[in-house]
Amino acid sequence: MIQANSHDDSAHGSHDHGEHHAPPAQFAVRVLRQDAPGAPSYWERHTITRENDMNVISVLQRIAAQSETADGDKTTPVAWDCNCLEEVCGACTMLVNGKTRQACSALVDKLLAENPEEIELRPMSKFPVVRDLMVNRSRLFRALQKVQAWIPVDGYYDMGSGPRVSPANQEQAYPLSECMSCGCCLEACPQFTKIELKKQEGETDEAFKAREQAAFDRGFVGAHAISQVMLFNNHPTGAMNAPARLEALMAEGGIQDCGNAQNCVAVCPKKIPLTTSIGRAGRATTVHAIKKFFDR
Amino acid sequence: MEAAVEAARQGTFFSRNEFLIRRLHSLTGLIPVGAYMCIHLLTNASTLGGPEMFQKNVDLIHSLGPALPIVEWTFIFLPLIFHAVVGVVIIRSGNANLSSYYYVGNVRYTLQRVTAWIALLFIAYHVFHMHGWFHNAWWLENVANNELGGHQFDPHKASSTAAIALASPLKKLFYGIGVISCVYHLANGLWTMGITWGVWTTAAAQRRANWICGAFGIALTVVGLAALVGVTTTDVDKAEAYEKVRHEMNLEEQQRAEAEAKRLKSLSPAEREAEAKAQAEKEAKAAETKAH
Numbered sequence: 001m002i003q004a005n006s007h008d009d010s011a012h013g014s015h016d017h018g019e020h021h022a023p024p025a026q027f028a029v030r031v032l033r034q035d036a037p038g039a040p041s042y043w044e045r046h047t048i049t050r051e052n053d054m055n056v057i058s059v060l061q062r063i064a065a066q067s068e069t070a071d072g073d074k075t076t077p078v079a080w081d082c083n084c085l086e087e088v089c090g091a092c093t094m095l096v097n098g099k100t101r102q103a104c105s106a107l108v109d110k111l112l113a114e115n116p117e118e119i120e121l122r123p124m125s126k127f128p129v130v131r132d133l134m135v136n137r138s139r140l141f142r143a144l145q146k147v148q149a150w151i152p153v154d155g156y157y158d159m160g161s162g163p164r165v166s167p168a169n170q171e172q173a174y175p176l177s178e179c180m181s182c183g184c185c186l187e188a189c190p191q192f193t194k195i196e197l198k199k200q201e202g203e204t205d206e207a208f209k210a211r212e213q214a215a216f217d218r219g220f221v222g223a224h225a226i227s228q229v230m231l232f233n234n235h236p237t238g239a240m241n242a243p244a245r246l247e248a249l250m251a252e253g254g255i256q257d258c259g260n261a262q263n264c265v266a267v268c269p270k271k272i273p274l275t276t277s278i279g280r281a282g283r284a285t286t287v288h289a290i291k292k293f294f295d296r
Numbered sequence: 297m298e299a300a301v302e303a304a305r306q307g308t309f310f311s312r313n314e315f316l317i318r319r320l321h322s323l324t325g326l327i328p329v330g331a332y333m334c335i336h337l338l339t340n341a342s343t344l345g346g347p348e349m350f351q352k353n354v355d356l357i358h359s360l361g362p363a364l365p366i367v368e369w370t371f372i373f374l375p376l377i378f379h380a381v382v383g384v385v386i387i388r389s390g391n392a393n394l395s396s397y398y399y400v401g402n403v404r405y406t407l408q409r410v411t412a413w414i415a416l417l418f419i420a421y422h423v424f425h426m427h428g429w430f431h432n433a434w435w436l437e438n439v440a441n442n443e444l445g446g447h448q449f450d451p452h453k454a455s456s457t458a459a460i461a462l463a464s465p466l467k468k469l470f471y472g473i474g475v476i477s478c479v480y481h482l483a484n485g486l487w488t489m490g491i492t493w494g495v496w497t498t499a500a501a502q503r504r505a506n507w508i509c510g511a512f513g514i515a516l517t518v519v520g521l522a523a524l525v526g527v528t529t530t531d532v533d534k535a536e537a538y539e540k541v542r543h544e545m546n547l548e549e550q551q552r553a554e555a556e557a558k559r560l561k562s563l564s565p566a567e568r569e570a571e572a573k574a575q576a577e578k579e580a581k582a583a584e585t586k587a588h
């Protein structure tokens with residue numbers, strides 16, 4: 001603390017940090033709430049007393065404990081998702097001050113340094129809202145299914161050890177394997193647009209799911225799935241299924257829907273080289289398409 | 297219900313062939329549309345070299361004669377229309393979000409779409425302004441030519457008609473914006489194409505490619521705007537005088553024309569006027585004898 005002070009508040013008052021005030025004792029939080037899927041959304045304001053080392057999750061916990069809005073009205077706790085609390089599961093992804101990120105790694109003091117007045121929380125805009133800040137990201141996982149983002153090695157007998165993976169290959173694969181399926185890359189992508197279906201009167205869960213998956217399959221798969229195809233296609237065992245994954249990337253909603261805005265790579269919290277994966281997948285599908293044409 | 301799922305799976309012609317159509321869209325942007333645009337801008341820049349040079353280039357293109365419309369339609373208009381129609385579908389499929397994510401890549405993505413709209417508007421106007429859209433005599437005379445200011449370019453009087461068509465500063469400004477938009481669209485499109493087709497994949501490679509595409513874009517901007525300087529500095533009277541001679545000669549007289557051009561260039565305005573008068577008289581006489 002003393003060290004930080006001697007840095008920021010020393011003689012140079014006109015320095016960039018000159019206007020850097022001490023964090024406020026209290027701050028406002030504006031939450032975009034929604035009571036049920038498809039229901040209208042509404043803003044709710046809360047006043048929170050600042051404590052050291054808060055993150056957005058602890059803010060949401062305070063809101064639940066207070067159960068009162070800034071105007072003193074009784075309210076229900078804001079619903080949100082979280083799990084690991086250390087930015088590895090992706091469950092707590094939401095829009096914090098308009099940007100897609102994990103609530104657990106969004107530190108309050110940093111947010112207040114940007115805007116001391118208020119913190120704004122919204123659910124992700126590209127996925128159907130379940131309630132408040134909780135969204136249904138099943139489309140993200142459906143995309144991984146569509147491109148077969150796994151290596152099929154299960155069987156009834158021992159297939160022995162797999163081929164060796166070169167260090168160079170490992171080095172390329174490791175960053176891609178860090179994806180936590182958070183959906184930030186999809187939220188920020190201008191080519192990834194929301195698909196939200198409504199369950200019809202008398203429709204069974206199965207029928208609705210089938211209809212929903214068919215709709216998901218026609219939408220853009222997204223950068224995360226493209227990157228996973230590169231991860232598994234470049235693995236010596238995974239390469240056995242490479243053509244099937246490329247076919248999936250060339251189906252409707254495949255890699256061709258990417259418009260190269262490169263927002264995905266800019267927002268990925270795991271700093272996964274998504275646009276390199278997109279370029280490599282572009283090359284692989286180019287070669288695959290030519291091969292297919294001449295091998296037919 | 298099952299039928300709805302089945303129908304969704306089947307999709308439309310566009311959705312079933314999305315990959316192929318998108319790759320064709322990407323390809324047509326460069327070949328032939330982008331390549332044509334480079335040639336077109338280079339040809340136009342030759343207005344800087346005077347009416348002789350520009351007329352020679354235009355004549356070269358028009359030496360294709362009756363094959364010209366076929367070449368124009370297969371290599372320019374049809375690919376361009378395809379690129380534009382699919383382009384509009386692509387633009388409508390996306391959702392620009394620059395205000396939330398103000399990144400360089402996103403600015404470029406958005407500009408690619410903005411310049412696409414400008415290019416569409418500009419090219420539609422440009423083809424009307426210079427050629428009147430359709431080479432149909434009735435259409436040109438009754439619709440394009442008179443009321444709406446179209447069909448201003450005459451390939452036999454290349455420099456003079458181009459200079460007159462672009463005499464207004466407002467038109468020059470609009471052409472400047474149109475050309476810069478088209479060039480940005482091509483240069484940035486070249487860069488995104490490299491990612492789309494998998495030519496440059498890593499971040500470092502994409503950065504290197506960016507320099508090359510940027511340099512290409514700047515160079516083509518200079519070439520494109522050079523044409524506007526060219527039509528501004530064109531002396532319409534001199535150009536018309538030259539074009540008249542040029543138009544009336546045949547190929548064997550090429551050399552004489554070259555000499556004539558040199559001679560005309562060295563004339564003073566007064567001498568030129570006198571000569572034009574004499575020429576007009578001569579023509580009137582010729583017409584008279586013909587009538588008898």
Ligand code: HEM
Pocket residue numbers: 258259260321322323324325326329330333379380381383384386387408409412413415416478481482484485486488489492
């Ligand atoms: C001067 C004429 C034009 C040229 C030279 C041109 C060239 C190009 C090139 C080279 C690309 C890159 C393709 C890629 O990223 O794979 C491109 C992309 C694009 N063009 Fe054009 N284009 C022209 C006119 C138009 C017009 C009139 C429209 C529609 C109104 C349009 C819409 C688009 C769109 C939306 C893209 C982005 C495609 C994507 O991100 O996948 N273009 N263009």
Ligand code: SF4
Pocket residue numbers: 185188189190191192222223257258259260261262263264265275278
């Ligand atoms: S590069 Fe492609 S996937 Fe990434 S944000 Fe842009 S359009 Fe989306």
Ligand code: SF4
Pocket residue numbers: 090178179180181182183184185186223224227267268269270271272274
């Ligand atoms: S690629 Fe990055 S942003 Fe996208 S889901 Fe994975 S971790 Fe999240």
Ligand code: FES
Pocket residue numbers: 081082083084085086087088089090091092093102103104105
């Ligand atoms: S709770 Fe797992 S990433 Fe935030």
